[in-house]
Amino acid sequence: MTGAQAVLESLLKEHVKVIFGYPGGAIMPVYDALYDYKDKLNHILVRHEQAAGHAAEGYARVTGKPGVALATSGPGATNLVTAITDAMLDSVPIVCITGQVATSLLGTDAFQEADIIGVTTPITKWNYQITKASEIAEVFAKAFYISQTGRPGPVLIDITKSAQMEQCIFKYPKNVRLQGYHPKTVSDLAVIKKVAEIVNQAKKPFLLMGHGVLIANAEEEVKKLVEKANIPVACTLHGLSGFPTGHRLYKGMLGMHGNYGPNVLTNSADVIIAVGMRFDDRVTGDVSRYAKNARIIHIDIDPAEFNKNIPVEVAILGDAKKALQELEKYVSYKNHEEWLTRFDSYKEEEYKQVIEKEITLKAEKLTMASVVNLLSEMTKGEAVIVADVGQNQMIAARYYKFQQSNSYITSGGLGTMGFALPAAMGAKMGVPNRQVIVIVGDGGFQMNIQELATLAQEKLPVKVIILNNNFLGMVRQWQELFFAKRYSFVDLKNPNFVDVCKGFFVDAEKVDKPAALREALEKLLAAEGPRVLEVVVEKEEKVFPMMPTGASVSEMRLV
Amino acid sequence: MKKIYLCTILSEDKPGVLYRVADIFLRRKINIEGIISVKNKEEKLSKISIFVEETQEAVDKTIRQIDRIIEVVNAVAKVASIEDIKKFMKAGEITI
Structure with a gap:
């Protein structure tokens, strides 16, 4: 051939x-x-x-x-x-x-x-x-x-x-052998026993789960471990949806725009079990003031991640699923109620100062969070959310209440604007029976907007919500907070998105009144083909809490 | 404190490995002071010796990233001895 x-x-x-x-x-x-x-x-x-x-x-x-x-x-x-x-x-x-x-x-x-x-x-x-x-x-x-x-x-x-x-004889190899590449699949038992001892002695243990847990299909193993040992859990951006948001041990999202409690209390924990995460700078803030009271256990499949950003006491190299299965055998239930309730007071404060006013539908203007909150409720947290980059991404991460794993897809490491629309096409091809919803800003939608044509040609029922504030919102937020409101090239004169979509033969609707949101979302979710909903939101909404660059996790700002 | 380190990388003898190794030093802005790459024909391996002047921490992190390269079989680093440096200087004088 x-x-x-x-x-x-x-x-x-x-x-x-x-x-x-x-x-x-x-x-x-x-x-x-x-x-x-x-x-x-x-x-x-x-x-x-x-x-x-x-x-x-x-x-x-x-x-x-x-x-x-x-x-x-x-x-x-x-x-x-x-x-x-x-x-x-x-x-x-x-x-x-x-x-x-x-x-x-x-x-x-x-x-x-x-x-x-x-x-x-x-x-x-x-x-x-x-x-x-x-x-x-x-x-x-x-x-x-x-x-x-x-x-x-x-x-x-x-x-x-x-x-x-060229012509060739096709013979596909059954096995691949590479001299220098042997991904580790088992973990050292002696280390696991030592880790279990550390965990069992902990007064304030905290498990941080990252993308590696989802990649290893170790969601159940994390749940079993933390339930057995009674340990609170928080997710990185890519760990999201790997742990049910309604679980009593789930304490929220880590990182720059994550939840107040899990970030601040990272610095109170005495043992941190980091699983399949890499202590990214968006998670750690100032590394010199990160988790200084904790003995750190790091479970990862990539040895280059150990001690890269944060020094660890014990590293377990290998597959997260197997490591967690082993670890679970040796941990025992401990009463951490006092430690667990400390998260509650932070949660209440965050709710009062930020969440409540963000998610409440007001009479005149829509907020990004109110849109995501209503979407979460209407889809029962069961959709695949493909978020772009910026405020839309953080709001989607914060307010969508994920019930199933592998349901929050976004560009985390690189932060690629324009990621969401094409990534959603791929996601929909992968899980055609699930509702796949893009959450994107007006800036990011215009990067790779041409893919509307692909959606139309393939009749791929991807649903798109544009959160339109006529700004490059995250950059604007930073300019407001850290650059004395000098709004340098962040306001956008946007096209008529509905007309553009229709020009691509994709149905679209625009909503700017809170009263019309529910019905518009119903139509979006029920559509048999691709459909776009443009939601006009408050122009100068900011995402809080926030950990400014160079700040410590315990210096999260609520306002 | 910066010292002279000798990094020894054993790798499959394939094109592009040296490129990947050099790139990892470049990303961390580590200047390569000296480099020798020699094939070992019997084992079909290639041995790359690299001298750098760096801190232990930077060298350790770099070596771990080099070890991740698919073709690399083993990567280690140690503080270079006078003997190592002499041997290297001598090798550099060889003309083929």
Whole structure:
């Protein structure tokens, strides 16, 4: 068969069902072969390669399986760069396949030649340039294995046009052996016993769960552990939805715009069990004043994360699921009621000073939080929320009451505006039976707005809520608080979003009165195809609480 | 306190590994003082020796990130001895 056919056969061997892509010169042999694979591989034609990358991420985030993006050489490949970086920072398994100029033309500045291996080396877990068709099967097997094992991440396979056209014998390897790559799956029992001892002696233990828990499918194990040992839990942004929000031990979200109690009390805890999280600067604030009273236990699959930002006392290297199963055996129930009730007083204060006024529907103006709160209520917390970046993202994280895991998809590490719409397309392809809702600002919606065309073409019932404050809201908030209200290039003269959507053949509606919100949301949720709801919200709403840059977690501001 | 460290990286002999290693030093703005990369044909491995002047903490973190590179089999660092530096200087004089 040809190299191009070998590419598609490799995808089938990896049980790939859907590809997000965009054709072009150097990938044409693969697209030609794809013509005969239409019934086996579903190809979604995006309108920009960046969107293919984010869609692959959205697919991977809800299914746990690698998402696949396909693009041509040169600009097609470089357009993937933002999505690849996004996947790198958020540990998302995606496999990007790019066409490349013919092997004989490599390095000659040929038409649409870009050194995409050079460009993506710092932003991929692994990448490889195929110049001979005979390499295809082995390289694909490696790529898929690397992307989804250990700490997942993006891989890129660059294939020259000549390799796509060459004949080869296709033999897909059953096992992949890599001399230097052995993701750890078991944890050291001696360390686990020591950790259990520390946990059992703790007076004020606190478990911080991150994305790693969701990746390892260890949500139940976290729940069992904290229930057995009676320990409060808080989630990082990507840990959200992994622990039921209504649970008595759930204390909220960590981080810059997280909940008041879990942030402040991080500095009171005497033992911190950090699971599948990496002490990101948005979580720790000033590291020199972070959790100084705590003995820190860190469970992670990536050894490079230990002691990177925060010194830890005991590190457990390995899969979170197995480590937690082991740990649970050795911990015992302790009465931490006094410690647990300390969270309550902070929760009350946050409710009184921030939440209550934010979520209450007022007569005249809508707040972002009131929209998300009503949406949460109407969907019973069961939807997949795909948030963009900025205020919309933080409000969605704070006010949506998640009941199911893998339900909050957002660009956390890289903070990529324009992520939400394409990522939601991928998420919807991954979980077609779940309600997938985009929450996006008026700024972010205009980055990758072209994907409305993809939604319309594929009739993908993704629902979009634009929280429109006619500002780049988060930057404006910072300018108000830290730059003396010098609003520098943050006010937007927006298009008529409803007209734009309709121009793309996507139904849309605009709401600016609180009284009309419920009915508009009902219509949005009931729509059979894609639908957009633009909600005009208060212009100068701010997200609180807030931990200013350089502040300590205990210095969270409520106003 | 900064000292001269010798980082020894054992890796599969594949193109691009040195690129990834150098990039990790670059991201942390660590200047490479000296570098030798030699193939070991029997084991099909390549041994990269890198001298840097840095703090223990920065070197440790960098080494752990290098160890993450898929092709890297092992990465370690130690404070360079006078002997190490002499050997390196001598190797640098070799002309092929």
